């Protein structure tokens with residue numbers, strides 16, 4: 001059957017429409033039939049400029065809508081809690097009375113200063129055996145929230161043309177960013193530490209969106225990182241499907257552009273692209289974690305504006 005769509009529809013909207021149409025009778029019928037998402041936009045300076053023109057308070061002033069009350073007393077497992085966005089998340093979790101279960105390779109004085117409920121060290125994301133120790137090392141029982149945040153971004157912008165590809169680094173990024181959260185999540189689940197109602201967040205990146213590459217990488221580059229985050233997105237969707245019947249919602253989050261060591265190489269564009277301090281980024285992420293539920297399971301959300309990112 002041929003379906004004609006109004007020309008005004010964007011490609012992204014059109015593909016979502018055709019999914020709805022085929023989904024109606026097919027065996028791939030989706031629970032998202034009714035919703036046509038308003039997508040976030042790939043051009044980062046334009047996204048930030050638009051938010052300013054619209055005086056978008058969700059984007060420009062997260063405090064105007066952030067309600068952290070859901071965190072009080074909750075056990076929150078968090079990878080990469082020792083520095084960067086993870087440390088900022090830990091600080092905000094601590095400020096809101098959550099019980100932090102930090103899953104790290106090694107702690108840091110800043111993390112220790114927060115007095116986490118548990119600090120589990122030696123959790124090397126690339127190691128099957130290290131991740132398997134989670135079951136024994138975590139003492140306080142199931143967690144209410146799991147935030148898979150640890151990640152790695154190789155410094156040089158990889159290009160074919162200037163011979164800057166680094167294949168071993170590419171595999172390392174895929175191992176840390178895509179397999180790492182799967183190792184952690186599966187071990188926690190097997191150990192009975194993730195149960196019905198637990199919210200799972202996969203921090204990936206807008207860099208994992210294939211359809212945004214034409215805008216964000218007009219000349220290619222950053223092969224390993226973007227491939228790793230794309231694989232992480234696929235992992236997140238598959239986990240969300242496996243956990244659907246168990247009522248464990250999983251959301252895939254782009255944390256927003258944060259001024260951390262990882263993005264220091266983009267320092268020149270921080271201000272025009274609306275990069276924020278990690279403390280603001282943490283609230284944006286925890287706002288979206290607060291919205292995780294079975295209706296939104298499997299979605300890929302931009303924590304900057306709360307909108308979906310196309311795959």
Ligand SMILES: NC(=O)c1ccc[n+]([C@@H]2O[C@H](COP(=O)([O-])OP(=O)(O)OC[C@H]3O[C@@H](n4cnc5c(N)ncnc54)[C@H](OP(=O)(O)O)[C@@H]3O)[C@@H](O)[C@H]2O)c1
Nearest residue numbers: 080083084085086105124125149150151205257258260262
């Ligand atoms: N910053 C941004 O603007 C931005 C944008 C999009 C997505 N993200 C994503 O957000 C997450 C946090 O980013 P960030 O900016 O906070 O990065 P960061 O400052 O570089 O911190 C990375 C964290 O991941 C941990 N980690 C790295 N390799 C690991 C490994 N092999 N095993 C276990 N843990 C490992 C680090 O622990 P160690 O101290 O042990 O190395 C550290 O805690 C990442 O997944 C990143 O891809 C960030």
Ligand SMILES: *[C@@H]1O[C@H](CO)[C@@H](O)[C@H](O)[C@H]1NC(C)=O
Nearest residue numbers: 054055056057058060061064
């Ligand atoms: C923007 O919105 C905030 C409330 O969210 C309001 O206080 C402020 O006056 C608005 N600014 C402009 C320029 O409209």
Ligand SMILES: *[C@@H]1O[C@H](CO)[C@@H](O)[C@H](O)[C@H]1NC(C)=O
Nearest residue numbers: 154163164165166167168169
């Ligand atoms: C790849 O990265 C590693 C670690 O940074 C470095 O030691 C190695 O020389 C790099 N290889 C290439 C081909 O750039």
Ligand SMILES: *[C@@H]1O[C@H](CO)[C@@H](O)[C@H](O)[C@H]1NC(C)=O
Nearest residue numbers: 088258259260261277278279
């Ligand atoms: C954001 O990142 C920059 C660069 O790493 C760092 O100097 C700054 O302290 C960070 N901000 C917060 C609030 O952590």
